[in-house]
Amino acid sequence: MQLTRHQADLLELIAFHGSYSACLDQNEFERWPDFFLDDCHYRIQARENHDQGLPLCILWLEGRGMLRDRVYGIRETLYHDPYYQRHVISTPLITASNDDEIVAETNYQVIRTKRDQPSELFNAGRYLDRLQRTPGGLKLKSRTCVFDSEWILNSIIYPL
Structure with missing residues (x-):
């Protein structure tokens, strides 16, 4: 059975989110910039x-x-109490795509766990993404993390 372009894009985007989340959840921050183009934008916005x-x-x-x-x-x-993150990502909603780019919106939750405390919901919202197709796979042209709450716990140290 042949996949439609939309189905193939969706599977590629789901795999991208899985790799992105694993990178951050495993504290491999040095790999995080590799998910982006050289000329990119990353925002965290209320x-x-x-x-x-x-x-x-x-x-x-x-x-x-x-x-x-x-x-x-x-x-x-930065001096901070280290913590673990766990990303829970929804199925992406592709709002536009062409041969070069995918535009998508994806809900996320980030659960934070400090070593001596119970886990807590740290941040929830949606990713607004523009992804470029490259020979190495999808790369973020821009990611805006729009968080729902007017309040955030402490400060955001690690990428969302």
């Missing part, structure tokens, strides 16, 4: 700001170099 078209984000990184700098900061300069 739903209220996003819905009103306001640009304010709690984190806005432009280019893979800034993502690598964030990883360096996590490993070498």
Whole structure:
């Protein structure tokens, strides 16, 4: 049975999310920038700001170099209690696609576990993604993590 283009895109996108989540959940942050194009955008933004078209984000990184700098900061300069993350990702909704690009929206939940505390829901929202097709597979052109709550627990250290 031949898959339609939409079905093939969906399977590729699900596999992408699985690899992305595993990278972060296994604390392999050095691999995280490899999921992005060199000229990329990564934002974490409150739903209220996003819905009103306001640009304010709690984190806005432009280019893979800034993502690598964030990883360096996590490993070498930021002081924080280490914690584990577990991503729970919904089935993506592809809103547009062509030969070069996939545009998708995917719900996420991030559960945080500190070594001496019970697990807690840390962040929930949706990824708004533009992914580019490359010879090495899908790469993020932009990812905006739109979180639902007006409040976030402590600070966001690790990528969502």
